[in-house]
Amino acid sequence: MAGFKNKIRIRQLTALTLFSLFSPLLFSQTSNSDFERIKLISSESEISGLAISPNQETIAISFSKSEPIKIINWQNRKIINEINAGKWNSGSRLSFSATGKYLIAQEIGFSDFSQNKDRSIDYEIIDPVSSQTIIKFSKIQDVTVSADEKLAVSLNKDEITYWQLPSGEKIKWLTIPGAANAIALSPDGKILAVSQIIDPNEFKSQFKKDKKGLKNAVKFKQVVGLYDTATGEKIKTVAEFYDLVYNLNFLPGEDILVVFQTPDIRIQENNHHLSYVNLIDVPSIQPLRKGFTSMSMNQPDMKIGNDHRYFAINSKGNRFQEIHLYNYETASLEKRFELAHRLFEKADGERIINSSRPAFVFLPDNHSILVGMGNQLIKWNFEPNNTEK
Numbered sequence: 146m147a148g149f150k151n152k153i154r155i156r157q158l159t160a161l162t163l164f165s166l167f168s169p170l171l172f173s174q175t176s177n178s179d180f181e182r183i184k185l186i187s188s189e190s191e192i193s194g195l196a197i198s199p200n201q202e203t204i205a206i207s208f209s210k211s212e213p214i215k216i217i218n219w220q221n222r223k224i225i226n227e228i229n230a231g232k233w234n235s236g237s238r239l240s241f242s243a244t245g246k247y248l249i250a251q252e253i254g255f256s257d258f259s260q261n262k263d264r265s266i267d268y269e270i271i272d273p274v275s276s277q278t279i280i281k282f283s284k285i286q287d288v289t290v291s292a293d294e295k296l297a298v299s300l301n302k303d304e305i306t307y308w309q310l311p312s313g314e315k316i317k318w319l320t321i322p323g324a325a326n327a328i329a330l331s332p333d334g335k336i337l338a339v340s341q342i343i344d345p346n347e348f349k350s351q352f353k354k355d356k357k358g359l360k361n362a363v364k365f366k367q368v369v370g371l372y373d374t375a376t377g378e379k380i381k382t383v384a385e386f387y388d389l390v391y392n393l394n395f396l397p398g399e400d401i402l403v404v405f406q407t408p409d410i411r412i413q414e415n416n417h418h419l420s421y422v423n424l425i426d427v428p429s430i431q432p433l434r435k436g437f438t439s440m441s442m443n444q445p446d447m448k449i450g451n452d453h454r455y456f457a458i459n460s461k462g463n464r465f466q467e468i469h470l471y472n473y474e475t476a477s478l479e480k481r482f483e484l485a486h487r488l489f490e491k492a493d494g495e496r497i498i499n500s501s502r503p504a505f506v507f508l509p510d511n512h513s514i515l516v517g518m519g520n521q522l523i524k525w526n527f528e529p530n531n532t533e534k
Contacts, residue, residue: 191210209235254266280297291334323344335373421438435475437476455479513526
């Protein structure tokens with residue numbers, strides 16, 4: 146746990162200061178030169194979520210206003226299935242399980258970030274082949290599916306529950322005091338990561354001469370605890386104070402845990418919603434020094450490319466929503482795609498539905514991204530000299 150005090154002081158750098166550091170880079174790298182509109186859906190449908198299957202063959206699209214999920218064959222760009230699930234008025238975020246056996250729909254709340262209380266939203270685990278909902282979860286914080294697709298794990302208040310798939314049978318449960326909003330299972334199924342509020346008794350020795358610092362940490366920060374899934378015992382708390390954690394996710398094929406966090410609104414400067422994505426090396430249980438940022442007003446979509454060359458996240462520029470493309474190895478911002486209204490000028494007279502929640506996926510060619518925003522689908526070719534395989 147050494148070094149907690151120094152790290153929390155470093156993280157007290159304001160959002161406004163950080164934004165000013167990144168701004169010169171952002172303004173110099175707009176890349177809107179190569180894109181095309183993709184016509185797959187009704188002009189009256191507002192997109193809320195996109196997910197591409199692990200075999201890269203199908204794309205799932207969810208919508209607001211309780212519309213069904215559509216499954217698209219990307220090769221011929223045809224709708225091959227509609228699923229009457231995830232039909233929330235505000236829409237849903239989508240993700241596939243490790244081999245695509247299940248599709249997970251997460252309700253988009255009207256407010257992504259809950260002040261002084263746990264997130265409370267619905268989830269559904271869906272069989273995309275049979276179009277049947279396997280299990281529904283109501284008003285909980287988070288759900289994840291194991292890499293072997295035999296288990297679902299849910300977080301409801303302080304209770305972690307394991308459910309057998311596809312039966313939906315409740316297998317076991319345990320209580321983790323102070324559990325917050327996010328959980329994740331390691332690819333080997335041996336480690337459960339949980340975001341937690343800070344227990345002051347755990348860190349008293351690190352703050353002997355700084356009681357005010359400990360008080361502020363407890364009030365505004367969180368930690369990530371790693372637990373043994375077999376025994377439920379804590380392995381270790383990661384030696385880092387984070388802001389409010391709303392997403393944990395293990396990168397496929399890597400022993401890296403992704404942490405999405407956003408500062409408590411009470412300490413945000415001038416309403417600048419600067420959020421962070423940080424990485425944890427799981428074998429060493431050490432936070433890595435590289436990360437990514439977003440100015441999105443809502444919880445951003447974030448994806449890593451199939452070949453792990455790029456990491457993308459949506460953000461907010463001076464005027465418009467943007468997709469920011471980072472080099473994953475160096476964490477340097479390489480390109481940004483500005484989702485300005487001029488992109489939609491060739492909408493053939495259709496009504497344009499505005500949205501502040503872009504969703505996107507990396508396409509199979511690894512050189513382009515499909516963006517859904519409002520009622521528009523845009524294919525951004527960020528490496529235009531390459532053609533889709």
